[in-house]
Amino acid sequence: MRTSIATVSLSGPLTEKLTAAARAGFDGVEIFENDLLTSPLTPEEIRTRCADLGLTIDLYQPMRDIEAVPDEEFARNLRRAEHKFRLMRRLGTDTVLVCSSVSPNAVDDDALAAAQLRQLADLASEYDIRVAYEALAWGRHVNTYDHAWRIVEAADHPALGLCLDSFHILARGSDPKAIEDIPGEKIYFLQLADAPQLAMDVLQWSRHYRCFPGQGGLDVAGFLGHVIRAGYDGPLSLEIFNDVFRQADAATTAVDALRSLLVLQESTGVHASPAPVVPTGVAFAELVTTDVEPTAELLTALGFIRTGRHHGKPVDLWEQGEARILVNTGPAARRDGTVLAALGLESPDPAAAAQRAEALLAPVLPRRRTPGDVPLSSVAAPDGTALFFCATRRPELPSWTEDFEPTGQEFDPSGQEADGHGIHHIDHLALTQPWHQFDEATLFHRGVLGLDAQDSVDVADPYGLFRSRAVSTADGSVRIALGVGPGPGDDLGRPQHIALACDDLVTTARRFCEAGGHLLPIPANYYEDLAARYGLPEEEWSVYRKLGILYDRDAYGTLRHCYTRTVGRVFFELVQRDGGYRGYGAPNAPVRLAAQRAVAF
């Protein structure tokens, strides 16, 4: 279906919004009145600009407080409307949004509303304009779509129809099923918005917290299904009032927006992208650094062995069990120290995974290949992390590991831990997201990689609240904790981390310390509370205390975890999950964050 976006959903002056919408690949836009009023371009110039960009103007919006008012006021409203109809002719758009009245002067009289809307539609017809009437969730008398439809039906005018907005309908808890009983040709326009589930005043909720479909908690896909079954074939348009998007870069937001419509159409069965290829594990994590020494020292203490060296690039492969870390000192290395720059995701079908990502507008990364390199495609996640789709040492496909020449060091092939410290794979990755792109990141990982998103949790840092939201495969083979700081600008210096799984944390932690590693010291007060809270025996928690091991329980099992020092912008976590524990130790995060602030070690 055609795609459209309201200019209010993007930041910047009108021309910047239009450019961003066109570049992302939208077919059209809704012109939001304030964006026109603040633009130095005349309506004719805006029309030309849109045409040049390949955008249609699908809607002009909004007209407010038109109907169900005393005669004299309605006469004034008609005069005002005629001004706008003339303006719309100059813009070259033929549909106007009329919101149900919120005026204190509006009366609760459907017949009057219908009669006046009929008059408005009559006037609109003279200008070849259609009127799309929308029930605002907080409309004074008309605030449900079925009520708006009764009025439109009663008015019975060929230039009067409905605008349906998923937020207004779903936020009130209306059942969208009866939309199917509305003739499709009377649904003039469809606005799509999601929103997180918040118990708050619906107007404030709408004005500040709307988000793109799939980023919130409303069933926008189910809603769209009803609208399509009604026979609607107009554009799918996004009208998003969001305090964060207002500050974000319009070009980025526009891509996020269009991706949300692709995923939405797929889940409604309207449009098929290449099927998602869900990853089955983490093939590697890649650190980029200008100085390999601190990282090498840390990896060695963790029990990793440098098993390979890339045949054509300054990249080392470190291994322990199925946990693999690449250390890259190539041109991408930056002065601000070691960063987590890339992830390899184990993929059942790397080529199909890359096609899926590209179809969902993930930026395909150019790869500096050296002769003989195994083909490996990668895309950029919203935070800039490169995602590689890998097949590691599988007989049927080339493996990226073939690019590495063995150093001669390797683990005991019997699989015993003789040469390691008991670490067997990467449990999860914790990636700090740019503040403006947290919702985009969640949708990206769900849509592009087929991961499931858990609920967002708040975590208290000494200097603000963090939010964290995990995305993972159903079996936990890939887990990524997306984090975001309390405000824009607070994200840049935040460390990322790599969590490594083991079966016996006390042993692994001890070996790490014996090998010269240092674990983050945790305050004694924490352990006394642990004793009080869980009744852990002293012989158990005193061991944890000595090592700095944290402890958590959920409905499924227990977590033991501890942290290494931070190298550049990266640190490691060691985790032992038992009994199917599903979380990430969020209750302990404030303790960890405070300890990291307190100690340079």
Added chain:
Amino acid sequence: MRTSIATVSLSGPLTEKLTAAARAGFDGVEIFENDLLTSPLTPEEIRTRCADLGLTIDLYQPMRDIEAVPDEEFARNLRRAEHKFRLMRRLGTDTVLVCSSVSPNAVDDDALAAAQLRQLADLASEYDIRVAYEALAWGRHVNTYDHAWRIVEAADHPALGLCLDSFHILARGSDPKAIEDIPGEKIYFLQLADAPQLAMDVLQWSRHYRCFPGQGGLDVAGFLGHVIRAGYDGPLSLEIFNDVFRQADAATTAVDALRSLLVLQESTGVHASPAPVVPTGVAFAELVTTDVEPTAELLTALGFIRTGRHHGKPVDLWEQGEARILVNTGPAARRDGTVLAALGLESPDPAAAAQRAEALLAPVLPRRRTPGDVPLSSVAAPDGTALFFCATRRPELPSWTEDFEPTGQEFDPSGQEADGHGIHHIDHLALTQPWHQFDEATLFHRGVLGLDAQDSVDVADPYGLFRSRAVSTADGSVRIALGVGPGPGDDLGRPQHIALACDDLVTTARRFCEAGGHLLPIPANYYEDLAARYGLPEEEWSVYRKLGILYDRDAYGTLRHCYTRTVGRVFFELVQRDGGYRGYGAPNAPVRLAAQRAVAF
């Protein structure tokens, strides 16, 4: 009364919080459990630190989900509680907060709740500890103070009393009057918090939006009156969960916090500060600049005349009617261009105004006096603006203008506008506030200066939502619009502005342009909308369009206004208020902001 603050109200690690509370002048603190858990200090060390800082530990909090649970669970709860009682002895605090249970296992059985709380109090007595039971607004079965009191009364134990929290009581809309029927000695603790009036889930409201008394919309003063009449004589303690304060500097927040308690005690009649001395006008606005030329050029075009030069400092006085601008090229001048650094407020009693400000913790600014200077005291507003308390050319008091030596240029003493452009006074000042201190700024201007605060309004800038809140005297003789950007860091470069009042804006604006001034150009689309919206005749709006004059109406009258170019970080607005218009042209602000973004002129 004694003052206290919960450590959760301040940012940073525990020791930073304690230092900030002590420096601001608090008598005590509530220790929030998480702050203890994350601290490397032992309980004994925390006790010593508090004693060294002159702080008592008035409360340990919270204990949760204790009461009205099955026997086995309660036995576990008692063991947990005993751990905490021992901890409290080491901390040296004797009161613990027990929140009403939110556990899914809690049963709706007041007798059981009372019996178990009695047992808890028995155990607490062994440690000389008192239990303060508090009804959380979202408690599972107990969520009102009167219900909590019935349970405490039924338990009838000398170590069991109530904790009252203004938020939990007022947010639910409970009538606080019946507090007076509770024996004062059974109110063990009082927590005070305000909050903006938000229609939202009460738990989220409490956890993110609490603010200091006087910064929100709850009647905390009325509430406190009831508690005092009940006979409570414990500390007034602030327990504020606020996402902004979590990120703000603890020392600044602590001063804001204590100021809120001073103002609160004053409005409840518990404690008297020196009475507020409400200013009666703006004596001057002071610009500081390294390069006087662009400012002088702009002031000249506006019709100002340089009437005086300070006898000992590089400061010029520019006048037109009662509008006075100081231009200072002294040591405070910074490379980033002209800034609005100080305001002179016309005060009926400058000395008393300064005493009031100092009593309310406004930082008194050291003044670089030159010999013979008229005494003039000043304090710093939260945004750093210096506020001078002035008596301008009043016979009974020395006038700051006496420090200026006449240049010989002056306006026609007959008061005619022959030498000016019709500007007669400073209408208002628009000051961008540091993002973390917006609530503080409002309380400061209300408390210290006795101004009234209007509601906050949202204004769309092309790159985010602004908030603006006006503070003013009842007669409008002093008006300050406090503004804040969409996020931290976005405030620094924002321009401030000085709005100048005239009676005939078209004439004043024309004279400004004739004198070489440039007004901010406003898009033509705005004027077409004006015609449609207000039915303004074309001969009127076409004049506005040529000049760049904006137009607004409120319930009282009309506003016409326009803007000069920005010099450094300052621009001027010209305003004509008619018929008692009370606002600041907020509906036009998005147009102005977009125009300022679009045009370098």
